[in-house]
Amino acid sequence: MRNNEFTPEEFKTGQVLLFDKPLNWTSFQLVNKVRWLIRKSCKIKKIKVGHAGTLDPLATGLLIICTGKFTKTIPDLQGQIKEYTGTFTIGSTTPSFDLETEIDEKFPTDHITEELLQETTKKFLGEIDQTPPVFSALKKDGKRLYEYAREGKEVEVKSRKVEISEFEIDTEEFPKVHFRVVCSKGTYIRSLAHEYGQALNSGAHLSELRRTGIGEYSVEKAMDIESFENLLPSQENI
Numbered sequence: 001m002r003n004n005e006f007t008p009e010e011f012k013t014g015q016v017l018l019f020d021k022p023l024n025w026t027s028f029q030l031v032n033k034v035r036w037l038i039r040k041s042c043k044i045k046k047i048k049v050g051h052a053g054t055l056d057p058l059a060t061g062l063l064i065i066c067t068g069k070f071t072k073t074i075p076d077l078q079g080q081i082k083e084y085t086g087t088f089t090i091g092s093t094t095p096s097f098d099l100e101t102e103i104d105e106k107f108p109t110d111h112i113t114e115e116l117l118q119e120t121t122k123k124f125l126g127e128i129d130q131t132p133p134v135f136s137a138l139k140k141d142g143k144r145l146y147e148y149a150r151e152g153k154e155v156e157v158k159s160r161k162v163e164i165s166e167f168e169i170d171t172e173e174f175p176k177v178h179f180r181v182v183c184s185k186g187t188y189i190r191s192l193a194h195e196y197g198q199a200l201n202s203g204a205h206l207s208e209l210r211r212t213g214i215g216e217y218s219v220e221k222a223m224d225i226e227s228f229e230n231l232l233p234s235q236e237n238i
Contacts, residue, residue: 002223005233008042014070016077018222021063027054033225034065041232052077053214056190058099059086061211062219080215081165083182087208088193090175090200097133097190098206107203109175117177120199121167124192129159133190162187176207 006015021030035049048071052064061084064077091109095101134157166182181189190206197204212219223231 002231004231006231007233008044011038011042011044011047011067014066014068016070016073016217017065017067017228018217018219019063019065019228020219020222020224021055021060022224023060024057026057027051027063030063030225031065034228037225037229037232038067041234050074053082055211056098056100056209059209059211061209062214062217062222063211064214064217077214079185080217081182081184081213082187082211083166083180083213084189085180085210085212086178086189086206088177088179088196088204089207090177090197090204091202092205093194093197093203094205095134097188097194098209103205105203107197109202112174112200112202114171116200117169117171117174120196121169123199124164124167124196127161127163130162130188130191130195131157131159132188133157133194160186164192177204180212182213 017034019030021027031049031051035047038044038047038049047067049065049067050071052066052074055061055063066074090112092103092106094103163184164181164187166180168180170178181192189209193204193206210219
């Protein structure tokens with residue numbers, strides 16, 4: 001991580017900033033906070049700031065934020081492979097496939113063995129068909145899917161091809177299954193949790209999620225918002 005202060009010119013020219021997004025923050029909130037801090041500390045009226053891949057409020061981890069001319073690299077960054085760690089809770093489901101909504105159904109888990117868990121994990125490796133969650137920002141007929149869901153309206157969501165290149169599990173705390181996944185752009189880990197539960201002839205939902213990598217970038221090199229504030233230029237240096 002960086003030790004010296006940024007200069008206003010660096011932000012204008014362009015920076016790739018790695019943040020560890022905190023729990024319960026939206027990606028949009030973090031981008032807005034970073035933009036506001038840059039404008040305030042550097043006395044800049046207008047500057048381009050954007051992120052390279054949304055993280056849900058209930059997820060933590062790596063969020064790449066670009067400034068200035070580097071915002072043009074965002075599409076390339078969004079296309080990079082992603083790495084996640086987290087937890088599936090086996091035996092229950094939620095409408096959103098995570099903890100955004102309450103548990104709506106419970107399923108038996110007595111038949112689930114370590115062997116079944118490992119064999120099921122292997123079935124998700126490679127290119128798979130995945131159905132995005134209805135509680136998502138994807139659009140259908142000009143409207144976000146989560147808007148239909150919150151209105152209680154049923155909507156058909158088409159599956160799409162994604163690729164899981166690595167999928168590892170730790171079952172010591174079953175029915176909690178801790179995982180590490182490396183996957184392609186467009187993969188929904190919430191959907192992976194839901195479909196994993198179905199493949200076990202049970203149910204599952206995502207109870208914890210952390211993005212640990214995007215392409216060559218790692219959350220280990222990321223900073224929190226307080227660390228970023230400390231790297232901003234002091235007024236006497238502008």
